[in-house]
Amino acid sequence: MELRQLRYFVAVAEREHISEAAENLHVAQSAVSRQIANLEEELGIELFERVGRNVKLTPIGKTFLEYTIAALQAIDFAKKQVDEYLNPEKGTIKIGFPSSLASFLLPTVISAFKKEHPNVSFHLRQGSYRYLINAIKQRELNLAFLGPVPAKDDAINTKILFTENIAALVPASHQLATKEEIQLADLRNEGFVLFPDGYILNKVVVEACKSVGFTPKISSEGEDMDALKGLVAAGIGVTLLPESAFYDSTPRRTKKLALVEPPFTRNVGVIYPVNRELAPSEKIFLNFVSQFFTRLSQFK
Missing domain, CATH: 3.40.190.10 (Periplasmic binding protein-like II)
Incomplete structure (x- = not known):
């Protein structure tokens, strides 16, 4: 069994097409087919079945793929260790x-x-x-x-x-925008713009609000910091973000407020x-x- 055969096998399995795998590997299609056939002969099993012009892994082929990927990753890592040991x-x-x-x-x-x-x-x-x-x-x-x-x-x-502080971000027109610091409980009646459920910063904010006695009302969601800042700037709601989110600048039409009693950190x-x-x-x-x-x- 050769490393070349294993790499050809993984390439075909990922694309489910021999000619596409050959093109990606920069070798002839016949070379890929021959090495796959040699591998199957050595193992005594069929790794693929033909489906029209494509190929599909057999059940045992799927199992072999899982272990092959792990083995190739281990070999690549070992070579990387040797190369980096040298320099x-x-x-x-x-x-x-x-x-x-x-x-x-x-x-x-x-x-x-x-x-x-x-x-x-x-x-x-x-x-x-x-x-x-x-x-x-x-x-x-x-x-x-x-x-x-x-x-x-x-x-x-x-x-x-x-460790960094978590701060509140509110629209510049918000009634609390005249302050420099607030208590988190001051936002209990506000609509929040947050990361979607399943994101860690959603969990951080929800747990922080619950710790002072309320569950935030989520009015909108965004999947990155800039989206949340934009939603706050548009007046859609308020949010909580880590201090590092403001190192470049606080967005226009918003106001950053420190949270006190208690402060929140991550x-x-x-x-x-x-x-x-x-x-x-x-x-x-x-x-x-x-x-x-x-x-x-x-x-x-």
């Missing part, structure tokens, strides 16, 4: 991040890191809170930024980098796997990030 300053760091950290944390950290390690490359993957946790557990990623940081478990390590950090070692360049980056935010906190 960690030329590695590639794959990082996951949610949209809420895209405008401040990610560019700030990566630009600072690149000044000290200019030859290290980055592969960035945006995803939901739940996706990023699962990606770490399933070997798709080794590092991911998250806020708030999930509880440590048997599969993931966690490192809190900083922690932000990085997660990484328990059951496998980070690549050398990833270790360098993780150490850099930890020291970077430690230094920042000293100036606050």
